[in-house]
Amino acid sequence: MAENETQADKVEQPGTPNLIPPEFAAMGKKRLDELATAQTQQFEKLREISQNWFGRMQSEAALASELATKLTAARSVPEVATAYQEWATRHMEMAAEDAKRIFTDAQKLAESGAQLLSKGLRPGGPGSSSY
Numbered sequence: 494m495a496e497n498e499t500q501a502d503k504v505e506q507p508g509t510p511n512l513i514p515p516e517f518a519a520m521g522k523k524r525l526d527e528l529a530t531a532q533t534q535q536f537e538k539l540r541e542i543s544q545n546w547f548g549r550m551q552s553e554a555a556l557a558s559e560l561a562t563k564l565t566a567a568r569s570v571p572e573v574a575t576a577y578q579e580w581a582t583r584h585m586e587m588a589a590e591d592a593k594r595i596f597t598d599a600q601k602l603a604e605s606g607a608q609l610l611s612k613g614l615r616p617g618g619p620g621s622s623s624y
Contacts, residue, residue, distance in 0.1 A: 531609050538605055542598045549591065556583055 513521075563576035 531605070535602075535605050535609075538601050542601070545594065545598075549587075549594070552587065556580065556587070 560576060560580040563579075564573060567573045567576055
């Protein structure tokens, strides 16, 4: 008998009641869309930071390889000392660059976190319920 059910019969059957008014559902969807956008931006920043640090690690490996090549080719103690001095100088420069990068990366993440808070996507923010 269920196979003989017509479209009119389907329409006459009461559906599940809509417990959430459409206005509230739209507000909730908008907030979820904002949250998804903010998370996407945050993940993009993290991906960028990760790529930068991967590049940095490759530079470190290249510097170590260059030192090994110079040490292998060195024929005297002064040549070895010069190779180590050049390596140490470049290594210190890279460490200073790392410190700046850490500060910049932390600032980027803090700014995006502040944007999340300013949009009200925090507990107790606009549109949230307080207990």
